[in-house]
Amino acid sequence: MSRARVLAGTSAVGSERRPYSLRRRLMAASMAAFAVLIALLSAGLWTYARSSANQTYDLLLRGAAIAILERIAVTPEGIDIDLPPSALEILALDQEDRVFYRVVDARGTTLTGTPDLPTEGFFERSLPLQEPIFFDSLYSGETVRFVVNGRTLLSADRPQWIGVQIGQTRIARNAMEADLILKGLVPLAALSIAGVAMARAGIGFAMRPLAGIERDIRERQPNDLEPLGTAPPREVESLITAINGFMRRLDVSRGQAESFIADVAHQMRTSLAALYGHLEAADRPGEAGSRAVARARDQARRTVRLTNQLLSHAMVIHRADKEMFQTTDLGELVRRLMEEIVRDDAAGGIDFAVEMPPPPIAPRVTGDPIAIREALRNLVDNAVRHGPPDNQITLRVTATTLAGRPAYAIGVEDCGPGIAPADKPKVVERFYSSGPGGGSGVGLAIVAAVAESHKGRFDLSDRQPNGLSATITLPETPPPGPVSMP
């Protein structure tokens, strides 16, 4: 019953929110990666295009400057400037660009050409001699690329710097730049589109096994808990293994639950049939009738106890499923339990003792306090029921280890008759009851279930000269891994 609720819970959670899509995530990631890549490449492409367009056309400017400088000579009449037609011809090769030029001396006086060309302060720096200066400047309503180069004229009196400044609008450069960018971007964009398409196809191909697994699970009958048959890809192998493990446990526990229900039904039926029999007999007159009434009362009491324990058992198992673990102070728990037992104790002749580990050890475990308390309560009840009226019952908490991990052992010792060695494995099974005044046969099964749900253990041992020691050992923190179903 409890498992059915767990399953219903998971499917309810699944349908509440629309699940994310792995395909969409992969697509988004690959497209984002492509976008970043294209952005980076475009930036690089732009820089490259600009510098190569500049380089190409700067060579023309430089050549024109050389052609003009070459035709400047010193004559007896002064500086002779014979502007070669080739200089402007070079710059006018089928282009839309406007050109500007001037020849200047070291003081910035324009000897010929357009006097108002922008200098961008190159006269303040060292004047170029062999290596030209290039700069962009706004002139005549457009951005103009300028070159300045110069040479030293050797005249009679002293050497004299003479320079030429040539400007060309950027139309051809910008066209070349745009062309280079376009020629780079088109294949890049095609590549990206192809990449995204291939990524999409690849993702679909990679996801196909998952769809197969999904179909396998979806198309199953509700009671078909066979392991998944498909050979899973490595990436989801552990997921499939986990699903298969889960299904195996589900299968086992469903079997247990079925047998539990069958057992419970049988016990209840037997118990109620006995009660009915006693009540039938109660009609008889005389002593036989009153004996039957006493037996009926006794039977009713046992049935109530059986019912309580079955409910307790079911609760313990239910709580183990729900993982209600918390830090539990065993000392506090044992003290309260003891107070309760002493208060309820009808016998009154029993001597109870509690032994705790010496300080500073504070016995704490991570566990379900209610389940632990229930287990201890059952152990004490057993000790009371099976022991003599002057029983001595000791609850002892000791620090120990379990499978290499720190743990606490809680022992309940009595002076009763103990359990025969052959019976010890059987008593932890459900509905196995031994000896006279035997209980429902559920109590030790509850203890065993609690020990198992805490990854602990439950031991029964004999005491000398007589008596039984029932010890439940709980790890301080349960080791990781799935909580096994009892």
Added chain:
Amino acid sequence: MTARSRIVVFGAIAALFAVAVVPVLVFGHRPDAPQRTVIDVWSATDRSAMAEILAGFEAAHPGIAIRYTEYNTSELREAVLAARQKPDVVVSSAMDLQVELVNRGLASPVADVPETPEWSRWREELFGFTQEPVALVYNREAFSKRPLPSTRSELAGMIRDEPSFFDGRVGTYDVALSGVGYMFATQDAQRGFQAPRLVESFGRAKAKTYCCTNDMVEDVASGRLVLAYNVIGSYALERVRRDPRLGILLLSDYALVFTRSVLVTKDSDDKAAAGDFVRFLLSDAGQALIDESSSLFPLVASFREGQSFFETRFEGSTSLLPIRLRPSLLTWLDERKKAKFLHDWKASIKGPPKDDREAAPKKT
């Protein structure tokens, strides 16, 4: 020459019509009455050559009137640069000066202009609309008994060999006075190694220099000149067809071809109408008008027909060398370059110094 400003007849009639009729039709002033857009065209082209074209444009665009102002080429440039109120359209045969105006950023692009040869347009701002070869005009009677020169080299050789025949009877442009004359001379200098020799031979022959093609053609017709070198072929051809005394020849080594060009100024306040004028000039209708009713040669028709267009009109077979509407023309506008060229040209055209001249007769 001073600037003569004239409002085109159609514009004047329209204005008269508006003044006379509108008040009769409606009482009072109507500010929203349809008005004709007036565009200013400043041009260095003979008015007679342009009149039919302007009339054709106004007929095709009734909403636009043209105010046509004529200049010579050098004046035109100065006027455009100096004007506070720029004209809408500038038309000139001086390609170098037009390129300079565009290079200064004074022109504005015109869209959807019909396709023309690549050399005849620049930046979609400057458009050539004619194609006119530079030719040689000669007096038929003077050359009736002697062969015509076929190349520049031959011409220089003839002048050198027969100084008495050519003495004072050769004409060419005064390059200091005429913008186109300067452009022809500089293009000759740039293209042909014969150019200095030819100018020198003109100097020896005491060549006369002129401001204009028409004056030269007139003197050739009257026999004062035997030939005139570097005349505008279109203007000359018109005279030659009417006058049997004249012959016109393209020298076979090369013939320069120049184009009259038009631009719309950046400051024009009606670029759409100005653009319409440019598109009209290069439209089939405009080009047909240029061909039929003006002395100019259309660009598109002559471009389509190729060499044969000129071979049917001129004597001699030649290779045509179009002058390209490109910034390389600016080279010759450089002050230093121009001063130097004019100085050299003047020195050559004046003829050799005296002691040289005394030596010259001994040779012959």
